[in-house]
Amino acid sequence: MNPKDAAVQNNPDTTLVTQTAPIATATHGGRAKCLQRLVRLELPVPRTVALSFSTVEAIASGDLPDVDHIVDQFPTDALLCVRPSSQDPDWGGPGAVLNIGMNDARFEMFSNTMGEEAAAAIYTRFIQSYAINVVRLDPDMFDEVEGEGKVALDETIAAYEQETEEKFPQSRRTQLRAVLLSMARAWNGTSARLLRQAKGAPADAGLGLVVQQMVFGLGAGHCGSGVLQLVNSDTGAPQVTGRYLSQSQGRDALEGGSGSMFLTSDPRGPALEDVLPEAFETLKDHATLMRRRLRAEMVMEFAIEDGAVHILDGMRVSRSSRAAVRIAVTLAQDGVISREEALMRVQPGLLTELLHRQIDATARRDVIGFGIAASPGAATGRLVFDSAEAQASAARGEACILVRRETSSEDVRGMHAANAVLTERGGITSHAAVIGRGIGLPCVVGASNIIFSQRDKTITAADGRVFREGDELTVDGSTGQILAGAAKMQEAALDDYFRTLMQWATDCADIKVRANADTPADARTARNFNAEGIGLCRTEHMFFDQGRLTVMREMIFADTSDGRRAVLERLLPMQREDFTQLFRIMKDQPVCIRLFDPPLHEFLPMDASGQRELAEALDLPRSDVTRRIEAMREYNPMLGLRGVRLGITVPEIYEMQARAIFEATVDAAAEGITVVPEIMIPLVSARREVELVQAAIEAVAAAVRLERGAPVEYRLGVMVETPRAALRAGEIAPYCSFLSFGTNDLTQMAYGLSRDDAGRFMSDYVRQGVFDEDPFHTLDHDGVGELLKLGAERGRLSQPGITLSVCGEHGGNPESIGFCRAAGFDYVSCSPFRVPVAILASAQLAIADKIS
Structure with a gap:
């Protein structure tokens, strides 16, 4: 290595890309780091200099590095290209500028070596790119350019000089300075900044640049450019795919056109494999080496010059959510990466796209x-x-x-x-x-x-x-x-690769994931997605079936306790069958059943035609029906007569439900299914509420044991969804086997905010920084989270073995799962279709802890 090379290689700001150069993704960007890795694999990468984030930031302010020193790293007659190198390729960056250094003298030189038409194409392309991307001229100014070769070049030069009123710059150094300045400032533009922030980039994300010697895909002999990858981006299946275009540069091949070739032999047209079989095999070998050594499926940008292959760039293959899962699983199955790394490479949110x-x-x-x-x-x-x-x-x-x-x-x-x-x-x-x-x-x-x-x-x-x-x-x-x-x-894509990934995730996760399931269909979905039980069965949804709704309304209109019990006797076998089906589907997994929660007026019709039909069904005057409905109307039903309050004032409902649960348990046991149902009391705020309901439920359990001559075991717990229940968890826990935090209502009550109305202004609140996130979407760690921590700590202090869980919608949010896991909760429960997301997020949290 000559002294000049060493000086540049050791300069952290303008670094010659060699095997040992001080280059990192965090300082020079992903493209620069990938090129260094390709150099380490001894692949034919053109000579490249990487500019760091700090250098590009300085350039944007007008403080350019020693451009002469950069140019001196390349042969005198070499053309250069500049490409962006952001930390994450998804954040984008300004477009690449090719053929820097092209001028009148080189046009004459290249005309002699590769032919006038190819030389003119290179020069024309560069002038137009320079005018649009560097000088910021309107692309329309070149609309009048017609023809090809020297004619097109002359027209392009004339259009440029007429618009700028100056000659096109002839110095390679002058051109490079202008390109670097333009690209650095483009990165800091308002539109570019907003665009990358929308893709998850931090506001201060840096940009690196790479200056690379051009390989001509134009000229005598076999010349061209293209891209190649070893998998299908839509499915993730093994497939050599890409395009090649003879006499082209950059990614021209991907723009289509009649001259673009397939890579592998194809009946639809000519292919690189047929035209240049040796180059094709070399490219496949290089791609296979990149996959194995870079431990990822890569797309390779290449150029062929007089039959010789050059690798210009490499980046991770763009992929659909379906392909992302298959690629990660296949890499692990092939021994390229570990199962844990495969799990870490799939974003939990991607699974949502696969499920629907x-x-x-x-x-x-x-x-x-x-x-x-x-x-x-x-x-x-x-x-x-x-x-x-x-x-x-x-x-x-x-x-x-x-x-x-x-x-x-x-x-x-x-x-x-x-x-x-x-x-x-x-x-x-x-x-x-x-x-x-x-x-x-x-x-x-x-x-x-x-x-x-x-x-x-x-x-x-x-x-x-x-x-x-x-x-x-x-x-x-x-x-x-x-x-x-x-x-x-x-269509949704739940294939073997998805199932394999989910099994690996289940094996790694260290916080259990259950499902909120109200129907047999929900329960079957939960089982298919590896849920470890039902964490919330909302029994009220079982009463809205048309055959049950009328009976439910009869119960509401009954004037006496005996009258209500008589009506509920007709619902008992239906409810018992509901629970028996759930126990069969879930087999020996836990099932947590929330007792009746909503206010009774929700079961009554609000419109005139519905009230008229109800009056006819109950054989009552319509005025009586209307008066009764009006009397049950509440100013704020969410905070009114519902949940445990209804269970205490109208105890017949909970008694019927408890009997249905216990009789279903005995029936399931007779079929060889071991069930210890978990009965959850909703909307608790005081210890005495739990005592009253506990006594009523135990009386029903004792009666069923006596009547059926069979043991009946169960676990009783409360749904902590009022702030007072969280604060007084120490008093409540001794009467419970579990505390399940219902974060939907807990968030409403902690904020004094209706979840149904929050959508009208929540986006404004988040945009103006009042809330970091919608608290109904991502758990509020500071406020609601503190209630969870206090409830968990006080509950465990008075009842050390108590089970803690979250059964609100936050149970399916990866960030919220991280909070629950750190707070020592035993499981989270979420909607069936969010179970895979929750399991993967839990696995990733466990793996991250293990790594750290």
Whole structure:
């Protein structure tokens, strides 16, 4: 190595890329580091100098490094290119500039060596790129350039000189200075900064630059350029893929055109494998070496000059969520990486895309409005405006989108029948959102920029278009967009690679993940996704079936305790069968059943026609029905007569449910299924509430033991969803086997904020920094989290063996799982379709702890 090389190699700001140069991703960017790794593999990489983040930052301020020193690292007649090198390739950067150093003298020289047409193409390309990217001229100024070769070059030079009123710069050093300054300042532009921040980059993310000697894909002999990778980006399956274009530079091959070739032999046209078999085999060998030694599937940018292969760049293959899982699993199965590293390479959020149908990335989107992306997945269907019509559509085999101002418990059956739900109101933990995530139903809520008319059965988009009942729309619950018409879809992909990844994750995770499951279908989904039991079964959803709703209403209208018990006797066998099915599906896994929670008025019709039908069914005057419904109406139902308060004032409901649970337990045991049901009391705020319900439930258990002549075991616990329950957990815990924190209601009460109305202003609050995140989406560690910690500490202090869990929607959020794990919780419970995300997040947390 000559002294000049050594000086540059050891300069941390302008570093010659060699095997031992001081280059790191954190200081020079991913592209610079990858090029060094390729040099270490002794691959044919052109000579390259890397500029550090700090150097580029200085350049943007007008403080350029010794450009002469950089240029001196390359042969006198070499052309150069400059490419961006950000820390993460997804953050992007300014476009590459090729052929720096091209001027009139080199044009004459290259005309003699590679032919005038090729030399003119190189020079023309450089002038136009320099004009647009460096001098910031309008690209339209070259629209008048026609023809090829020298004619096009002369016209380009004339257009440049006419616009700038100066000669095109001829000095390689002058050109390089201008390119470096332009690219550095482009990185700091407002649009570029906002764009990369949207992709997750920090505000102060740095940019490196690499200056590389050009390899001509133009000239005499076999010349060209292309890209190659060893896997399919959509599926992750092994497949040599890419394109090659003779007489081209950079990524011209990917722009298509008739001259672009396939890589492998293909009946559709010529291929590199046929034209240059030796070069093709060399490229495959290089790619295989990169995969093994760089421990990743890479896309390789290459150039061929007179038959010789040169590797210009390497980067991780872009991949769909399906491909990301298969690539990670395959690399581990091939021994390239460990299982733990494979798990760490898949972002938990990617799994959401695999579990649901999504709009194809290539589909055209006619967006008519947007709301909160409340439940992932996408679906197309015809608009319906009530649950009855949704069920009728399902019976006819027609896909439908259920449109409601906001959903209530009465809409659950319609939601099950619909393909997606769209609501005007609501937030991330509103009724529609929670039920949608639970059953895997795409859902967009809080679509406030669309005008809803339930009376006219229309929705009106912001641009004035009106969509009526029966019109076809597409709802994208992953982005919050509402689209006109039917969009092209990509199906869910739960293949063997997904299942393998999830099994590895389950083996690594050290906090259990259960599912919130209310129906047999939910329970089966939970089992399929490796949930370790049911952490929350909301029994009230079982009462909204049409055959049970009328009986439930009879119970509400009964005037005496005996009258209510008589009606509930008719519900008992139905409820018992519900629990027996859950126990069968979950087999020997734990099932936590929350006793009845909502206020009774939710089961009563609010509209005149519904009240008239109820009066006829109960054989009562309509005035009596209306008066009774009005009397039950509450100013704030969320804080009214519900949960344990209802269980104490109307004890017959909890008694019936307890009997159904215990009789189902005995029936399951007779089938060889071991079940110790967990019975959860909702909305507890005082110890005495637990004492009263505990006594009532134990009395039922004793009666069932006597009647059935069989043992009945159970675990009793409370749902901690009021701040007082968290603060007084030390008093409550001695009466419990478990404390399950319901973070949905706990967040509402801690903030004094309705989760259904928060969507109207939450985005403004987050944008202005009032909240870091929507507290209904990501657990508030400081406020609600402190209540969880206090409740956990005080509960364990008075009852050391008590089980702690979170069963709100936060149980499926990776950040919230990290908090629960650190706080010593035993498990989290979330919607069935969020279980894989929670398991993977838990595994990654355990692996990260192990590494650290």
